Amino acid sequence: MTESLSAPVQLPIEKVADRPFDPPPELADLRAHTPMRRLDFPDGHVGWLVTSHALVRAVLGDQRFSVRHELMHSPFPGTEGITIPAAPPGHFSAFDPPEHTRFRKLLTGKFTVRRMAQLTAGIEQFTADCLDAMDREGPSVDLVRTFARPIPTLTICDLLGVPDQDQDVFQRVARLNELDVTPEETVEIMTALDKYMHELVLAKRATPTDDLLSDVAASDLTVEELTGVGTLLLGTGLDTTANMIALGVFALLTNPDQIAPLRRGDGDIDRVVEELLRYLSIQFFSVRTALADVELGGEQIKDGDTLVLSLHAANRDPDRFADPDALDIERRAAGHLAFGHGIHQCLGQQLARVEMRVAIPALLARFPTLRLGAAPEDVPLRTGAMYGVHRLPVTWDKG
Template structure:
């Protein structure tokens, strides 16, 4: 059955979509809403109306036409020219962070010295964060996305979020006064109908979407590569295919959700208006009807059509940049450290306590 009934934490009887065809069908159908304020929360307590409506600029939590209004401004910013320039800069950043990892000495934490700073510095390049502010920006960004459910960590997260909001507003004002060659400057000076608050919120959305995900993909991807030497060889031989297969296999964001705005039939199943559907991206990426031997990681074959970046109008807008980061960072890491290995038993690696995005808090590695 492509959709299965599911009882949510608030008692709502909704659905879960788990095969590849059903997942893509729901994600592509605009009769399903992404708005949190309309949703029964599949990950914890929360009924429609408990979450506030998305603030202006928070396009990732909006349906069309509001979503379209904001996202269309960003689509044109991820140009071939900008991606090429960012790729050149990424090679420099990767080399510098590998120098830092080596200088830290074996063993060292791969997350601290490589997996976290590489995407953070790339977000700084994309948004045009001044060099003198990047250390504080990185620290607050990692605090914002890495906090667990502990009260003291939640307090630190909200404080970091507040500082980043203020900083982003300062950045918008600075780019309006003196534009530079970056995405935020283009948004500020080309789209004059957007308010400073809207622009700052869009910047925050790009930060949240591009930092934590790539950090965790680098650490979890490295973990998978370290399990078999042949996997490293496959990555170095064909990074394009290897990265796509890692994205499919790991499925960093295992699930998302949508709510039906009207009665909708999906793969022969009737979903009633107001029903929430848990969309299991990880299950879709291991659907045997779509992928042969789906539980086997075969880096040489690649993986077309996976939904690791979602599907439909909300498909990750920064997916091309994420791919560039992974295709440069993984080969760079293993070319520099061909004898890289875990410095602790795998079962001692601290995993993040999150149902939304998988990741590692630390990853001690060693080399000869």
């Protein structure tokens, strides 16, 4: 490294344009030399950037580090002078124990084997319907619009018990990350969602049905908390999985040796999904704030220090995964941190896995000649807190 090993660094650290699936080389350099590195924040705070698998995992599993938004400093440019508010009622992913425990205990039991089995049948049908629609529109489509986004949207509607006639509200939410959505449209869409979710909670309390929202509506949570839980599950269950499906297909299509077993039907889809989750790590960073003085990685973390945890760098750590920058669908990628770790590990991770296990093989079986419809460098990438693609042009031979 050309700079002092003790000098603070700043975010963002940009990816290399022709390596869309890899972390920036600077992160690998930091991980190798100073996996605990001082980080300058726009508001003048000096915290930490953590890049090794072992240290990121240690922070995620240590309750001396808080997830509360109001304790954090934002590491991203343009946030100077902005005070991060506390999470609204029901958004338990930004709560510490014991508040977090109350919600987590209630919801963990709702993601049962029975419910996952019920949802799997629905996901298979949603996938088949999307493939039929692609076939009618093709042989050239945007995979995000026609496939990667509709499947998790319909799945989360199924999970929450949204009536078919109301799903247009959720379809509009799915548009929030499109390139042409204005700030005014974003406010309008989110206002409509909050209003709808509030009404849906009241309806589930009055007339329960066989779905997750009805189950939790029978608890002692307030209507405001239930509304927050619903919107949180929507946000975490829709955008992340849509990005993983689209970006996963993008990665496979640009690695012919890795996609070949799947095209033949003899790839281990469980291993494929875990490796894509590790390799892509679409949530680049997780943020924590120290609640006490903590010694970590040979450094003294002070009470109130904000730590930015690079999940992408951690999942490419050669001390944890051999040849980590290679996409290897035969790899046993157990232990990756794509869903986090510890008490805040993603509640819906099994549902996301089911969606990927169903959708990706079905797509490749239906369109065995599927390929990119644009040069890889022309695919518009999403950057920021969540990584993905805005559009993924694909084409196939119409038979």
